[in-house]
Amino acid sequence: MSILVIGGTGFIGHRLVRLLAAQGHAVICMDINPTAHSFADLGGKVASLRGDVTQFDDLMAVMGKVRPERVVNLSYYLGSDHAPHVAMKLNILGMDNCFEAARLLGVTHTMYASSLAVNGKQTHYGNRPVTEADDVHGEYQYAKHKIVNEWQAQDYSEKFGMLITGIRPANVTGPDKVRGSVDHVNLITEPARGNAISFPFKDAMRCPIHVDDICEVFARVLMAEKPAHRIYNTGGITISLGEIADIVRGYLPDAKITFAKETGGRDASGNYMIDNTRLVREFGVQYRPYRERVLQIINDIRRDNGEPALEA
Ligand SMILES: NC(=O)c1ccc[n+]([C@@H]2O[C@H](COP(=O)([O-])OP(=O)(O)OC[C@H]3O[C@@H](n4cnc5c(N)ncnc54)[C@H](O)[C@@H]3O)[C@@H](O)[C@H]2O)c1
Numbered sequence: 213m214s215i216l217v218i219g220g221t222g223f224i225g226h227r228l229v230r231l232l233a234a235q236g237h238a239v240i241c242m243d244i245n246p247t248a249h250s251f252a253d254l255g256g257k258v259a260s261l262r263g264d265v266t267q268f269d270d271l272m273a274v275m276g277k278v279r280p281e282r283v284v285n286l287s288y289y290l291g292s293d294h295a296p297h298v299a300m301k302l303n304i305l306g307m308d309n310c311f312e313a314a315r316l317l318g319v320t321h322t323m324y325a326s327s328l329a330v331n332g333k334q335t336h337y338g339n340r341p342v343t344e345a346d347d348v349h350g351e352y353q354y355a356k357h358k359i360v361n362e363w364q365a366q367d368y369s370e371k372f373g374m375l376i377t378g379i380r381p382a383n384v385t386g387p388d389k390v391r392g393s394v395d396h397v398n399l400i401t402e403p404a405r406g407n408a409i410s411f412p413f414k415d416a417m418r419c420p421i422h423v424d425d426i427c428e429v430f431a432r433v434l435m436a437e438k439p440a441h442r443i444y445n446t447g448g449i450t451i452s453l454g455e456i457a458d459i460v461r462g463y464l465p466d467a468k469i470t471f472a473k474e475t476g477g478r479d480a481s482g483n484y485m486i487d488n489t490r491l492v493r494e495f496g497v498q499y500r501p502y503r504e505r506v507l508q509i510i511n512d513i514r515r516d517n518g519e520p521a522l523e524a
Pocket residue numbers: 218219220221222223224225242243244245248263264265266285286287288289290302306325326327328380381382383384385389391392393
Protein backbone atom coordinates (compact mmCIF):
# COMPACT_ATOMS: atom_id res chain seq x y z
CA MET A 213 0.00 0.00 0.00
CA SER A 214 1.33 3.51 -0.73
CA ILE A 215 1.46 5.72 2.36
CA LEU A 216 2.47 9.37 2.70
CA VAL A 217 3.78 10.41 6.11
CA ILE A 218 3.90 14.20 6.52
CA GLY A 219 6.30 15.29 9.26
CA GLY A 220 8.01 11.97 8.59
CA THR A 221 11.49 12.89 9.82
CA GLY A 222 10.23 13.96 13.27
CA PHE A 223 10.41 12.11 16.58
CA ILE A 224 7.36 9.92 15.94
CA GLY A 225 7.42 10.28 12.16
CA HIS A 226 10.78 8.66 11.36
CA ARG A 227 9.92 5.64 13.47
CA LEU A 228 6.49 5.28 11.88
CA VAL A 229 8.04 5.52 8.41
CA ARG A 230 10.49 2.76 9.32
CA LEU A 231 7.78 0.55 10.83
CA LEU A 232 5.51 0.90 7.78
CA ALA A 233 8.43 0.25 5.41
CA ALA A 234 9.37 -2.87 7.42
CA GLN A 235 5.77 -4.05 6.98
CA GLY A 236 6.31 -3.90 3.21
CA HIS A 237 4.46 -0.68 2.37
CA ALA A 238 5.66 1.87 -0.17
CA VAL A 239 6.29 4.82 2.13
CA ILE A 240 6.88 8.41 1.11
CA CYS A 241 8.11 10.84 3.73
CA MET A 242 7.38 14.54 3.25
CA ASP A 243 8.91 17.02 5.66
CA ILE A 244 10.03 20.63 5.59
CA ASN A 245 13.28 19.33 7.04
CA PRO A 246 13.94 16.07 5.17
CA THR A 247 17.58 15.83 6.21
CA ALA A 248 16.69 15.61 9.91
CA HIS A 249 16.59 11.83 9.52
CA SER A 250 18.13 9.66 6.81
CA PHE A 251 16.40 6.57 5.47
CA ALA A 252 19.40 5.78 3.23
CA ASP A 253 20.06 2.52 5.11
CA LEU A 254 16.70 1.21 3.83
CA GLY A 255 18.15 0.97 0.34
CA GLY A 256 15.65 3.19 -1.47
CA LYS A 257 12.56 1.64 0.13
CA VAL A 258 11.50 5.07 1.42
CA ALA A 259 11.31 8.20 -0.71
CA SER A 260 12.07 11.29 1.35
CA LEU A 261 10.90 14.59 -0.10
CA ARG A 262 11.02 18.19 0.99
CA GLY A 263 7.58 19.77 1.20
CA ASP A 264 5.87 22.46 3.24
CA VAL A 265 2.43 21.37 4.40
CA THR A 266 1.36 25.01 4.86
CA GLN A 267 1.71 25.51 1.08
CA PHE A 268 -1.24 23.81 -0.58
CA ASP A 269 0.57 23.71 -3.92
CA ASP A 270 3.53 21.91 -2.35
CA LEU A 271 1.28 19.30 -0.84
CA MET A 272 -0.80 18.84 -3.99
CA ALA A 273 2.38 18.47 -6.04
CA VAL A 274 3.66 15.69 -3.78
CA MET A 275 0.32 13.96 -3.38
CA GLY A 276 -0.55 14.30 -7.05
CA LYS A 277 2.73 12.60 -7.94
CA VAL A 278 2.60 9.89 -5.29
CA ARG A 279 -1.20 9.26 -5.27
CA PRO A 280 -1.06 7.70 -1.78
CA GLU A 281 -3.83 5.41 -0.57
CA ARG A 282 -3.20 6.48 3.02
CA VAL A 283 -1.92 9.75 4.51
CA VAL A 284 -0.69 10.48 8.04
CA ASN A 285 -0.08 14.07 9.13
CA LEU A 286 2.37 14.45 12.02
CA SER A 287 3.68 17.93 11.16
CA TYR A 288 2.94 20.33 14.01
CA TYR A 289 4.34 22.86 16.44
CA LEU A 290 4.54 21.28 19.86
CA GLY A 291 4.06 23.55 22.84
CA SER A 292 2.00 26.73 23.19
CA ASP A 293 4.57 29.54 23.06
CA HIS A 294 4.49 30.08 19.30
CA ALA A 295 3.40 33.32 17.66
CA PRO A 296 -0.33 32.93 16.90
CA HIS A 297 0.00 33.54 13.14
CA VAL A 298 2.88 31.08 12.80
CA ALA A 299 1.26 28.33 14.86
CA MET A 300 -2.12 28.74 13.17
CA LYS A 301 -0.49 28.36 9.76
CA LEU A 302 1.04 24.96 10.47
CA ASN A 303 -1.40 23.54 13.00
CA ILE A 304 -4.72 24.63 11.50
CA LEU A 305 -4.06 25.55 7.86
CA GLY A 306 -1.50 22.75 7.40
CA MET A 307 -3.99 20.22 8.74
CA ASP A 308 -6.73 21.65 6.55
CA ASN A 309 -4.44 21.40 3.52
CA CYS A 310 -3.98 17.68 4.27
CA PHE A 311 -7.70 17.04 4.57
CA GLU A 312 -8.52 19.04 1.43
CA ALA A 313 -5.78 17.41 -0.65
CA ALA A 314 -6.89 13.98 0.61
CA ARG A 315 -10.45 14.85 -0.44
CA LEU A 316 -9.45 16.04 -3.90
CA LEU A 317 -7.24 13.03 -4.55
CA GLY A 318 -9.55 10.39 -3.06
CA VAL A 319 -7.26 9.18 -0.27
CA THR A 320 -9.03 6.21 1.34
CA HIS A 321 -7.88 6.81 4.94
CA THR A 322 -6.29 9.93 6.42
CA MET A 323 -4.86 9.99 9.93
CA TYR A 324 -3.58 12.78 12.13
CA ALA A 325 -2.20 13.20 15.63
CA SER A 326 -4.38 14.94 18.16
CA SER A 327 -3.22 14.84 21.79
CA LEU A 328 -4.21 14.14 25.37
CA ALA A 329 -3.75 17.91 25.71
CA VAL A 330 -7.32 18.44 24.42
CA ASN A 331 -8.53 17.34 27.85
CA GLY A 332 -6.64 19.99 29.84
CA LYS A 333 -6.06 19.40 33.54
CA GLN A 334 -7.03 16.14 35.23
CA THR A 335 -8.84 18.14 37.93
CA HIS A 336 -11.65 18.80 35.44
CA TYR A 337 -12.56 15.13 35.63
CA GLY A 338 -11.74 14.16 39.22
CA ASN A 339 -10.03 10.91 40.07
CA ARG A 340 -11.15 8.85 37.07
CA PRO A 341 -9.92 7.92 33.59
CA VAL A 342 -11.01 10.26 30.81
CA THR A 343 -12.71 8.80 27.73
CA GLU A 344 -13.06 10.14 24.20
CA ALA A 345 -16.72 10.94 24.97
CA ASP A 346 -15.83 13.38 27.76
CA ASP A 347 -15.98 17.12 27.17
CA VAL A 348 -12.60 18.70 26.42
CA HIS A 349 -11.08 21.42 28.61
CA GLY A 350 -7.73 22.17 26.91
CA GLU A 351 -6.69 25.73 27.71
CA TYR A 352 -3.62 26.71 25.70
CA GLN A 353 -2.64 27.26 22.07
CA TYR A 354 -1.56 23.67 21.39
CA ALA A 355 -4.67 22.15 22.98
CA LYS A 356 -7.02 24.62 21.31
CA HIS A 357 -5.49 23.87 17.90
CA LYS A 358 -5.87 20.12 18.45
CA ILE A 359 -9.50 20.67 19.41
CA VAL A 360 -10.04 22.58 16.15
CA ASN A 361 -8.28 19.79 14.21
CA GLU A 362 -10.69 17.23 15.66
CA TRP A 363 -13.57 19.45 14.56
CA GLN A 364 -12.03 19.93 11.09
CA ALA A 365 -11.76 16.15 10.70
CA GLN A 366 -15.37 15.66 11.74
CA ASP A 367 -16.56 18.39 9.36
CA TYR A 368 -14.74 16.83 6.38
CA SER A 369 -15.97 13.36 7.33
CA GLU A 370 -19.59 14.45 7.64
CA LYS A 371 -19.70 16.69 4.58
CA PHE A 372 -17.68 14.53 2.19
CA GLY A 373 -17.94 11.03 3.66
CA MET A 374 -14.18 10.93 4.13
CA LEU A 375 -12.45 8.47 6.46
CA ILE A 376 -10.29 10.57 8.81
CA THR A 377 -9.07 9.15 12.11
CA GLY A 378 -7.36 11.00 14.94
CA ILE A 379 -5.13 9.52 17.62
CA ARG A 380 -4.71 11.27 20.96
CA PRO A 381 -1.23 10.20 22.08
CA ALA A 382 -0.49 10.57 25.79
CA ASN A 383 2.97 11.82 26.95
CA VAL A 384 5.18 10.16 24.36
CA THR A 385 8.59 9.08 25.62
CA GLY A 386 11.81 8.09 23.86
CA PRO A 387 15.53 8.89 24.00
CA ASP A 388 15.50 11.65 21.37
CA LYS A 389 12.37 13.53 22.40
CA VAL A 390 13.21 17.23 22.70
CA ARG A 391 9.89 18.97 22.01
CA GLY A 392 6.60 18.99 23.89
CA SER A 393 6.42 17.44 27.38
CA VAL A 394 10.00 16.49 28.17
CA ASP A 395 10.31 16.43 31.97
CA HIS A 396 9.34 12.72 32.16
CA VAL A 397 11.90 12.04 29.39
CA ASN A 398 14.78 14.10 30.83
CA LEU A 399 14.19 12.35 34.14
CA ILE A 400 15.47 9.20 32.42
CA THR A 401 17.92 10.50 29.82
CA GLU A 402 19.86 12.98 31.96
CA PRO A 403 20.73 10.48 34.74
CA ALA A 404 21.62 7.98 31.96
CA ARG A 405 24.15 10.58 30.73
CA GLY A 406 25.48 10.98 34.28
CA ASN A 407 23.94 14.46 34.68
CA ALA A 408 22.13 15.76 37.74
CA ILE A 409 18.55 16.93 37.24
CA SER A 410 15.96 18.62 39.38
CA PHE A 411 12.21 19.23 39.16
CA PRO A 412 9.76 21.44 41.09
CA PHE A 413 7.28 18.76 42.24
CA LYS A 414 7.69 15.10 43.09
CA ASP A 415 3.95 14.45 42.80
CA ALA A 416 3.54 15.99 39.30
CA MET A 417 1.62 13.38 37.32
CA ARG A 418 2.23 12.18 33.76
CA CYS A 419 0.91 9.48 31.42
CA PRO A 420 3.92 8.24 29.45
CA ILE A 421 3.78 5.88 26.50
CA HIS A 422 6.84 4.79 24.51
CA VAL A 423 7.20 6.14 20.98
CA ASP A 424 7.47 2.57 19.58
CA ASP A 425 4.03 1.82 21.04
CA ILE A 426 2.63 5.02 19.49
CA CYS A 427 3.94 3.97 16.07
CA GLU A 428 2.32 0.56 16.45
CA VAL A 429 -1.00 2.28 17.21
CA PHE A 430 -0.76 4.49 14.11
CA ALA A 431 0.24 1.56 11.92
CA ARG A 432 -2.63 -0.66 13.08
CA VAL A 433 -5.34 1.98 12.85
CA LEU A 434 -4.04 3.17 9.48
CA MET A 435 -4.60 -0.25 7.93
CA ALA A 436 -8.22 -0.46 9.10
CA GLU A 437 -10.79 -0.21 6.31
CA LYS A 438 -13.33 1.41 8.60
CA PRO A 439 -12.39 2.18 12.20
CA ALA A 440 -15.43 2.27 14.47
CA HIS A 441 -14.56 5.72 15.83
CA ARG A 442 -13.15 9.03 14.65
CA ILE A 443 -10.85 9.50 17.62
CA TYR A 444 -8.86 7.17 19.88
CA ASN A 445 -6.99 7.74 23.15
CA THR A 446 -3.72 5.85 23.30
CA GLY A 447 -3.58 5.99 27.08
CA GLY A 448 -0.34 5.11 28.81
CA ILE A 449 0.76 4.54 32.40
CA THR A 450 -0.42 6.88 35.17
CA ILE A 451 2.68 7.72 37.16
CA SER A 452 4.27 10.56 39.15
CA LEU A 453 7.70 12.03 38.43
CA GLY A 454 8.73 10.71 41.86
CA GLU A 455 7.74 7.17 40.86
CA ILE A 456 9.62 7.45 37.56
CA ALA A 457 12.66 8.61 39.55
CA ASP A 458 12.41 5.47 41.71
CA ILE A 459 12.40 3.26 38.59
CA VAL A 460 15.42 5.12 37.19
CA ARG A 461 17.29 4.74 40.52
CA GLY A 462 16.54 1.01 40.37
CA TYR A 463 18.73 0.85 37.24
CA LEU A 464 21.07 3.74 38.06
CA PRO A 465 21.55 3.81 41.86
CA ASP A 466 23.82 6.89 41.64
CA ALA A 467 21.26 8.94 39.66
CA LYS A 468 21.24 12.53 40.93
CA ILE A 469 17.53 13.41 40.81
CA THR A 470 16.07 16.00 43.15
CA PHE A 471 12.66 17.55 43.70
CA ALA A 472 12.17 21.01 45.23
CA LYS A 473 8.85 19.99 46.81
CA GLU A 474 7.17 16.69 47.69
CA THR A 475 3.67 17.96 46.88
CA GLY A 476 1.96 20.72 44.95
CA GLY A 477 2.27 19.33 41.42
CA ARG A 478 -0.68 16.96 41.22
CA ASP A 479 -3.49 19.51 40.82
CA ALA A 480 -1.57 21.44 38.18
CA SER A 481 -0.98 18.28 36.12
CA GLY A 482 -2.56 17.75 32.73
CA ASN A 483 -4.81 14.78 32.06
CA TYR A 484 -2.98 11.71 33.39
CA MET A 485 -5.74 9.12 33.87
CA ILE A 486 -6.83 7.98 30.40
CA ASP A 487 -9.25 5.30 29.27
CA ASN A 488 -8.03 3.54 26.10
CA THR A 489 -10.66 0.80 26.03
CA ARG A 490 -11.75 1.80 22.52
CA LEU A 491 -8.31 1.28 21.06
CA VAL A 492 -7.55 -1.88 23.01
CA ARG A 493 -10.87 -3.57 22.19
CA GLU A 494 -10.86 -2.73 18.50
CA PHE A 495 -7.17 -3.02 17.68
CA GLY A 496 -5.85 -5.35 20.38
CA VAL A 497 -2.91 -3.11 21.20
CA GLN A 498 -0.74 -4.07 24.15
CA TYR A 499 2.06 -1.91 25.46
CA ARG A 500 5.32 -3.29 26.82
CA PRO A 501 5.71 -2.66 30.59
CA TYR A 502 6.82 0.91 31.27
CA ARG A 503 9.69 -0.30 33.47
CA GLU A 504 11.13 -2.14 30.44
CA ARG A 505 10.77 1.01 28.36
CA VAL A 506 12.71 3.03 30.94
CA LEU A 507 15.56 0.52 30.70
CA GLN A 508 15.34 0.63 26.90
CA ILE A 509 15.75 4.43 26.96
CA ILE A 510 18.65 4.25 29.42
CA ASN A 511 20.36 1.69 27.19
CA ASP A 512 19.72 3.81 24.06
CA ILE A 513 21.62 6.64 25.73
CA ARG A 514 24.37 4.33 26.95
CA ARG A 515 24.79 2.85 23.46
CA ASP A 516 25.16 6.36 22.01
CA ASN A 517 27.82 7.04 24.65
CA GLY A 518 29.67 3.79 23.90
CA GLU A 519 28.73 2.24 27.26
CA PRO A 520 27.58 -1.37 27.76
CA ALA A 521 23.85 -2.06 28.13
CA LEU A 522 22.43 -2.60 31.63
CA GLU A 523 20.63 -5.88 32.34
CA ALA A 524 16.99 -5.94 33.44
N1 LIG B 1 5.64 13.78 21.12
C1 LIG B 1 4.59 13.76 21.93
O1 LIG B 1 4.70 13.58 23.16
C2 LIG B 1 3.21 13.94 21.38
C3 LIG B 1 2.11 13.77 22.23
C4 LIG B 1 0.83 13.97 21.71
C5 LIG B 1 0.68 14.29 20.37
N2 LIG B 1 1.78 14.44 19.57
C6 LIG B 1 1.58 14.83 18.18
O2 LIG B 1 2.24 13.92 17.31
C7 LIG B 1 2.69 14.60 16.14
C8 LIG B 1 4.17 14.35 15.92
O3 LIG B 1 4.88 14.75 17.07
P1 LIG B 1 6.46 14.63 17.15
O4 LIG B 1 6.81 14.51 18.60
O5 LIG B 1 6.95 13.60 16.21
O6 LIG B 1 6.87 16.10 16.66
P2 LIG B 1 8.22 16.59 15.92
O7 LIG B 1 8.31 18.04 16.15
O8 LIG B 1 9.38 15.73 16.29
O9 LIG B 1 7.89 16.30 14.38
C9 LIG B 1 7.15 17.19 13.58
C10 LIG B 1 7.72 17.15 12.17
O10 LIG B 1 6.95 18.05 11.35
C11 LIG B 1 7.86 18.69 10.48
N3 LIG B 1 7.30 19.97 10.01
C12 LIG B 1 7.22 21.14 10.68
N4 LIG B 1 6.70 22.09 9.90
C13 LIG B 1 6.41 21.50 8.71
C14 LIG B 1 5.86 21.98 7.49
N5 LIG B 1 5.48 23.26 7.34
N6 LIG B 1 5.71 21.10 6.47
C15 LIG B 1 6.11 19.82 6.59
N7 LIG B 1 6.67 19.32 7.73
C16 LIG B 1 6.80 20.15 8.77
C17 LIG B 1 9.12 18.92 11.34
O11 LIG B 1 10.26 19.18 10.53
C18 LIG B 1 9.18 17.60 12.11
O12 LIG B 1 9.96 16.64 11.42
C19 LIG B 1 2.33 16.09 16.36
O13 LIG B 1 1.07 16.36 15.77
C20 LIG B 1 2.20 16.18 17.86
O14 LIG B 1 1.35 17.25 18.26
C21 LIG B 1 3.04 14.27 20.04
